[in-house]
Amino acid sequence: MQVLVVEDTKISKTACSATFQTGHFDDDDDCHGLSHLLEHMLFLGNASTEVANALGDFVSAHGGTLNASTGTETSSYFFDIFSDVFDDALAQFSAMLFSPLLQTTYIEKEIQAIDAEFKLKQKDDLRRLYQVHKETCNPNHPFSKFSVGNRQTFEKFSALELQKKLRRLHQRYYQSANLCLSVISSLPISETKLIVEKHFSHWKHGKKIKRDAYPALYLKHQLGVLIQITPLQKAQRLIITFALPAQNQHYRAKPLAIISHILGDEGYGGLLDYYKGKNWATSLSAGGGIEGSNFKDFNINLQLTDKGLNSIEGILSALFSYLELIKKQGVESWRLVEMARLNTLAWRYGENPKPIDEVLKLSHNMVDYPPEHVMAGDYLFDKASPAMTYSMLDFFSANNMRLKLIYQSQKTDTVARWYDTPYKISQLPPAIVESTKSVKPIDSLTLPKANRYLSDINQLAIKEDEYTLPTLIHHQPGLDLWFGQDQQFQQPKGDCFLTFDCPAITQGIEIATYKRLWVALINEKLTQKYYQANLAGLHFHLYPHQGGFSLQTNGFSAKQLHFCTDLLTQIVVNEDFKSSFEQVKNGQVQLLNNSLLNKPINRLFTRLSVLLQQYNYAPIDMAEIMGKAQLKHVIETKNSLLGQFNLEGMMYGNWSIEKANEAVDKVRAFRQLYAHSTPLSKGLVDLTQKPVQVHFVDCQHNDDAVVMYFQAPSACTEDIALTMLFEQMIATPFFNQMRTERQVGYLVGSGYLPYNQHPGIALYIQSPNFSANQIIIAMQQFLSEFLQSLNDYQEIWTALKAGLIRQLSQTDSHLSMKSQRLWMCIGNKDFTFSQNSKMIAAIEQLTFSQMLEFSQRLMWQKKCGELILISSKHKVKTLNDWQEITSISEFKHQANYLS
Structure with missing residues (x-):
């Protein structure tokens, strides 16, 4: 049994995660969903206590949470709790994992629960697409199994028969040699180690599970295909998938990270910039996709415009032209050095996640990485290899490609089982294949340049005790600015907040709708311009709220104050929205209309906030107004919002008062250009x-x-x-x-x-x-x-x-x-x-x-x-x-x- 113990004196809790190297791939062939059912059953009584959810109740009563997940090849159980009762919690946790009762009465109840979970996801387009993926891969690969299960997969067995299946599955895979346990605790390592030994030393030693090699994920006729899928929500997507071998062994070279870093660049001259200029696509992401012990999908995911739906050949031709450009000049040494530096910065200065999230990740890392790299495996980039990257690029070809074209009102001939998703799979049309061959260079396509926002990390500011807590350092009618200096975390980082309260928002739903569109248009502009800043750890978030809108920046402090005040200026002067107006507006209309398809609970909570908050409005009502919006409405709204407002802000982090005052001068100069108001009362x-x-x-x-x-x-x-x-x-x-x-x-x-x-x-x-x-x-x-x-x-x-x-x-x-x-x-x-x-x-x-x-x-x-x-x-x-x-x-x- 592998155990990792981490001591963290900055927290007051202990978090623990147990990951078993078994998942739905190990379901019985005649009983899909069995691993998922076992996950449910483990919480419902064990040899130590017959009380259902006893551990969950105990954890909840002591300030913690308990959860579990069943994946393809792993199953994880994790919780956090105050450290002084971790000993008691781990005793129950061990019993839950080691000796579940698997009572037949609860088996029947949990079948109902899993069936309800399945029905809940039947309207989820992601799950519906996932099932099409399963049906269009090798039926002999365990990925093709129905992972969730439902009443239909279980009801052909009696509760006693299912109990036997569950016990056999548990006895085979829930043993110490198949378990990776991680703990992050405020307790000393020596104490945590003793607690773990006390509650897990009685587990049978067991033997490492030996599995036969899985067959290929895709058969030959399942590559070089077009899969047309009809979604429930209004969507127009193209997912370009290249089938690759497993990547775990390349974690120090990360060849796919290099490729996705270049393909996914959202700056000027990149692939997305080209697609936007052609009015073919509004967004692009690269590098995601399913992966496992013998497969990895590399996905390029595009949100298409109406014009893009009819331009698939052009989209692919540009992609393969860009891939050729990467092969010729994309894997240069300076780019690898830059990526290594970005990874190092993320490792050294990343935000500490919640212990329960971190401990879950670590237990998975114990499966994926050797012991010496469990903590840093996700960030290691010390074996970057151009040759390895080029070898992966060889897989990016038409005969190794799967295209998923997703939009409503297209012809299909098959309905996927379980989720009733209409689809059609066929060999790629010759015109599409031809568009990937003998591609010509495109002059406007360029590779990302060196990141100008990467700089030496500045020193920590000299401590100024009077600013340990935020202090109001500037006050005038319509403007309050606060400053505080972080002395706890000792990192070269900070956060800036600016919020606008605009009396014009009281005019009603129209101005609220146009404000949402204006903010979306601004974000479209700024995201492209500052894409590299985001990569370098300098982030911004511009968003509407019921009283107006807010700007937040965070990340490294060295250039952030200038970054924040520069953004402030650009927000108010930018009116050049003609080229992107229709794309962004249509995206907003689609988002608002698709809210009708959200699961009922989400719809109810959204409506609750609409009913209770004075200046909040229903998405479906805003959608109608958004559909009729014109550019003049956006400009008029911007002028109304900025015609009179109250501005409040805070800087908190690694800055001196002198640096803060320099930023104050810039904000004050900006503030003097507009009429002021008092803070808005949000009823x-x-x-x-x-x-x-x-x-x-x-x-x-x-x-x-x-x-x-x-x-x-x-x-x-x-x-x-x-x-x-x-x-x-x-x-x-x-x-x-x-x-x-x-x-x-x-x-x-x-x-x-x-x-x-x-x-x-x-x-x-x-x-x-x-x-x-x-x-x-x-x-x-x-x-x-x-x-x-x-x-x-x-x-x-x-x-x-x-x-x-x-x-x-x-x-x-x-x-x-x-x-x-x-x-x-x-x-x-x-x-x-x-x-x-x-x-x-x-x-x-x-x-x-x-x-x-x-x-x-x-x-x-x-x-x-x-x-x-x-x-x-x-x-x-x-x-x-x-x-x-x-x-x-x-x-x-x-x-x-x-x-």
Whole structure:
């Protein structure tokens, strides 16, 4: 058994991941989905405890999360938890993995759950395309197996027969020699090592699994093909795939990274720039694709315009012309040195991910890399080889290519099993093959130049203790600028924030829609211009929000302040949108219209924010306006937004006050060009004075779904604390009852959901088997029983409070996380940056009797508000005391707003 232990004193938790080298490739040929079913069953009782979800409940009660995933050749189980109870958690984790009960009663229930999961994905175009991929590869390769499983694949076996299959699968593959375990902990390595040994040393030693070599992923007639696929969502995509051998052994040379780095360049003169100029495509990504122990697909993914749909030969001719250019001059030594440097910067100065994410990646790395390179294998680039790159480019040929053409209203002759995806596979037409041969150079195509944003990393700024927390360093009407110097992470990085509150946004949905289009057009321009800056670790994010729009930059500090102020100027002066207007507008219309096809739960939560937030609007309503937008509307909107605004900003990171003041001077000079206003009040609908509100949302999906939202009485610290505690108290029993025991739905959960800093709770269920009426009745029955049993929770009250306090006391794991938190404090007018401290003090003072009173008020609408959102294909019976929202605009017009 391989074990990796990492000590990290900057965190307060321990994260653990167990990855077994087995996945759906090992499913029985007559029972596809078996590995997925086994993943589900491991959580439902073991030799140590018969209680279902016992580990999940324990982890949740101690500030952590637990999850699992089944892949093609690996299966992973992972959790995080506060370190002082890691010993107890790992004991349960080991038992869960080693000795599952696999009870027949739960087998029958989990078949229902997996079938619900399958039905949930039937409207997912990615999953539908994936199934076409499986059906058009070698049927003797295990990739062709149906990985998810459903009622149909399982129901031909009795529960006892499935139990035998599960036990046989578990006994063969869930053994120590087939396990990679990784742990990241705040505990000393020596202590963590002892805990792991205590709970895993009893595992049988086992033998390394020996497998027969897999056959080729594609048969000869499955290459050099055109696959035409009809999606559900409006989409126009071309995926160009080249079939390659496995790449794991080349992790230090990374030949495909070199090729994708060049092909995917979004700057001037690149392949995407050429396609945009021809009005053939709006976006391009290169390098993705499925991979495994004996295969790797290299994908070039294009979003096509209408003109591009009819220009496939030209698209391919340009691609192969560019590939020839790469072969001639693309693998130069300076480019390899530059890429190695970019990888080194990412390794040395990358943001620390969440421990649970990092530990999962490490357990997978233990499968992919030798022990000495488990930590750095993803970044190593010390064996770059032009010869290796050229050998990979030899695979980029028409007879080794698969084209997937994806758009609606095309002729197909086959329907993929399980997901009912219409498709047609045929040999590439001669015209397409010919377009890849004897290609001529294209003068406007050029390879990426040396990255001018790569520079020596600057030194850390001299500490200035008065700026440890953000300080208001400039104030004038319509402009507040804050500065803080990071002294915790000691990295040459920083974050800048600028947010515009624009009174013009109160004019309604039209200006909000045109603002969205204007921001998209600006992003289109700036992304191309600053593509290399992004590669070099200097990032920007320009986005609309309900009060206006915001600009954020982050990354290396050396050139960032100049970068940020330069972007600020370009945002307001750029009006040259003629060449890209129709492309970007059509993309926005498509995004807004496709929201109808989102899964019901997502649709309901989107609509919830539309109903509650004063200046938020429904995507489907914006789509109609967007479709009629003209360039003059965008220019008029830009002028209206900038005609008067309030600007607030913060710089936090590796800068001195002198550098910050230089940036202040530039922002102030910019600010003086425009009229100022006060910060915009963004209203939140007050539900507390209304009867129960109910709203129906259309969705093109067969599942029914319900979201119940409860709005707390106020936004005072005590009510926020009580709302958070109540959600933590209800989360586990709600999931266990609705999902595990009663199987009401597959997507089941709860969440603390504040809007405009006002606390609230949402309960949600999506189900393929229960109607919305049945879901509502089940939820109300649960809530009634839960309130009647609240006194039973008194014994965990102290632990519940302690767990939430510990969560609020956790330190930031990286600089950007801290910057975001401090910026949110400024937005919430918490200028002492002490909201968490105040919250902790409030939680410590709360009594269980206060929680009892609050729970009754929240659930029975005493000075609280309730909004129920429903998506259903069935007739829904509403209660007499419910008030239906039939018009969003009328509801918001008549509403009282909390400021």
